[in-house]
Amino acid sequence: MEYEIKANSTTNNGAALAIKQNDIGFGITSESEVVSPNPAELFLGSFAACILKNIERFSNLMKFTYSGTDIIVKAKRTNAPPRMTDIVYDLTIYSDDSRLNVNLLKKNIEKFGTIYNTVKLSCSIASTIRVLESNANTIKT
Incomplete structure (x- = not known):
């Protein structure tokens, strides 16, 4: 591609x-x-978009349903040389589906995410993933 x-x-x-x-x-x-x-925020936006796209993709492959997601991505930057050193994301998936296997989903995101895999070559990535009931969904568009 x-x-x-x-x-x-x-x-x-x-x-x-x-x-x-x-x-x-x-x-x-x-x-x-x-x-x-700014460009750094667009970079983090691409990282978040990669994760969200893969949740949609793997919801079909893993046969689970969800009503939405929220993700917050934070990064640390050094000045010399200027680069991202650490990325941490906090992901919430709104779902009532018992078929949602969070560990397998995380593994698939890490294995098949194009942006994710590109980023992990240059900095550390940590995550928190939680599942909340769909009626707790407070996504704002």
């Missing part, structure tokens, strides 16, 4: 990614980063 995106920026302003039929704005100045995500 191959991937391609387009990006553009305006001097002293912001920038945007053009991905398929979506534009995703991001900050490239200290002023634009106040209201728009």
Whole structure:
């Protein structure tokens, strides 16, 4: 598989990614980063998206149902050299399905996640995964 995106920026302003039929704005100045995500936050967003995509994928393969998920991803960064050193994610899956095997799901996320596997080569990843009843779902869109 191959991937391609387009990006553009305006001097002293912001920038945007053009991905398929979506534009995703991001900050490239200290002023634009106040209201728009910066590149590090987009990176963490890609990591989270990879995990969420794999939950959807494996819910079909593992034959469990869920009503939604919440994920919080945090990272630590060093300045010299500038890079992420530690990523921690806190994942909540809303499900009443007894077929949801969290340990197997976590193993599959770690084995088959493209972004996950790319990131784990350069920094440590830790996680907390919990399952709550579907009626406890408080996802905001």
